[in-house]
Amino acid sequence: MAENRDIAKSIIDAVGGQENILSAAHCATRLRIMVKDKEKIDNERVEEIEKVKGAFFNSGQFQIILGTGTVNKIYEEVTKLGINSSTKGEQAEEAAKSGSRFQRAIRTFGDVFVPIIPALVATGLFMGLRGLVMQEEILRLFGMTPGDISENFLLFTQILTDTAFIFLPALVAWSTFRVFGGSPIIGLVLGLMLVSPALPNAWGVAGGEVEPLMFMGFIPVVGYQGSVLPAFIAGIVGAKLEKQIRKRVPDAFDLIITPFLTLLIMIFLALFVIGPVFHMVEEYILAGTIAVLEWPFGISGLLIGGLNQIIVVSGVHHVFNMLEISLLESLGYNQYNAIVTCAVAAQGGAALAVGLKTKTKKLKALALPSSLSAFLGITEPAIFGVNLRYGKPFIMGLIGGGVGGFFASIFGLKATGMAITVIPGTLLYLNGQILLYLLVNIIAIATAFVLTWMFGFSDEMLKEQQQ
Incomplete structure (x- = not known):
């Protein structure tokens, strides 16, 4: 070696x-x-x-x-x-x-949302654990019922599961300022202003319990708890505004004037212009996403599961981070994750078939660890090291992902979080769906494995490619 x-x-x-x-x-x-x-x-x-x-x-x-x-x-x-x-x-x-302007935009989008994901992963795991311990079957093992759970314990679990989404605009604005060259702390404060307790709570307004503040008789002003797009756009505008102000302010007054003017101008823009407009845009995007995910006969699962890894290869998959965050914030669950996890698992199944079938030691030593990596949620070694290199295994993996995604959609699987898949993803389905989750993953892996074994790979194909 x-x-x-x-x-x-x-x-x-x-x-x-x-x-x-x-x-x-x-x-x-x-x-x-x-x-x-x-x-x-x-x-x-x-x-x-x-x-x-x-x-x-x-x-x-x-x-x-x-x-x-x-x-x-x-x-x-x-x-x-x-x-x-x-x-x-x-x-x-x-x-x-x-790269092209579109590629640069997608990379920037990823740079904003990827640092936020760990907090949302932790929140999803907390939701899953709360769902597990609150199940009647689990409580019965300890001689308890849901009515025996103390209010203080429920309050503690709410702190774990609700905090990241309540202050989500602060996280988004902080990260956006950081990426676009502004001062992250100013972005953080601007995001916190968008969820200030002085504003009518967004969830209270949505539930009809609270009335929004009306400015000039037609501009509704509310808090933006759990909102993504208004904070993202405000972060972009705010970072660019801060840089322009800093260029024009003498160095001696920069510490005082720049943050003062940035926050003063941006809170007006965010509450009266950016917020109302882009909150409406966000609602349309979310409604469209939910409509696609609810297509009948498992069509959405078949398409998303079959195409997801092509999107990953193209490098534009980070654009879906915002959609998953919006699903979790709005619905409390994420049906997109169950479909995507099948696409990931299937690529692992295809790589596993290559590793077990080949007699080439180097390829076997590459394919088997790569399949394990995919089963842990990281498909890059399997895709770029094995499946795409030989072509057909990748296609069989896409088919497996589509079949698994079809069943995930039919069963109506709903994750409590995002960003983790396959084996680690089981923690997002402790809400009573873990057996179905395991089943759709097994279907995806088995489909890709069998198709790759029978039609997608042989050492003879390998020799032909090397000639």
Whole structure:
């Protein structure tokens, strides 16, 4: 087995040598290299290097899939060999200058919402655990009924499950200011202003218990608890406004004038213009999303489950983060997750079939760990390292995802959170749906596995591709 230092040297040589590398960074699974000349990269040579599970050029970076743990060790050796290191954020800034306007917009969208997801993942898990302990069957094991649960305990669980959504505009505005070059703390304060207790509570207004404040006789003003789009747009406008004000204010007065004017102008815009307009837009988007997810006969599950991993490959899947957040905030559950988890599981099933069927040791050593990674919710090693490389396994995985998504839609599965899938995703279905959740995942995996085994891969196909 090659040493990590030798692997690092091989990678550097295969991407055009040290003189072709601007910088290197890494994420959880991938080594990310910024190069001067993309044409000097020998992609096939890179993919033949030991421990490499796949490689592709995306978002202005050459990304080499190495897997969790391994990537940290290889990255350390790469930097020891004289390659400039950079943070993922610094590389993202450089990469943001490349690609079409649409690609840059999608990357920016992801940069805003991805940092918020861990808080929402934790909230979803709390919801799932509360759903589990509140089930009559579980309480009966301890000789209790729902009526025996104390009000203080219920209040404690509400703190765990409601806080992130009550203050969601603050999280969104903070992250948006950060991405668009404003002061994150000003974004945070602006977001908190949108959910100020002085404003009529959005959920109270929606339930008819509270009346909105009316300005100039026709502008309704409410709090924006749980709202996403108004805070996102206000964050963009606010960050740009802050930068313009800072350019025009003398340095001696910057600390006082810039935040004062930014917050003063933005709270008026947010409450009287941006909020009412984009809250209405958000409601239309949410209504359209729910309508699609409720298409009859499992059509939505079939389409979304079948197409999801194509969207992931294209890199525009982060646009759906906002929709999932809106579903959770509005409905208290997320039926999109159950469909997507089938798409993820199916790619793992296809990679598993390749790993078990092939007699090639290197491919077996690549495919089997990649399938496990997919079953833990990370499909990149399976997709880029195995399924897409050989073509048909990826297609069989898409079919498996569609079949699993069809049943997830038919069964009406509803997650209590977002962002985690397959095995970790079981924690989002402790609301009495865990057996059905396991069933749709097994269907997706089995469909992709059988189709790949029978029609999608053989060592003969592998030899033909290599000729």
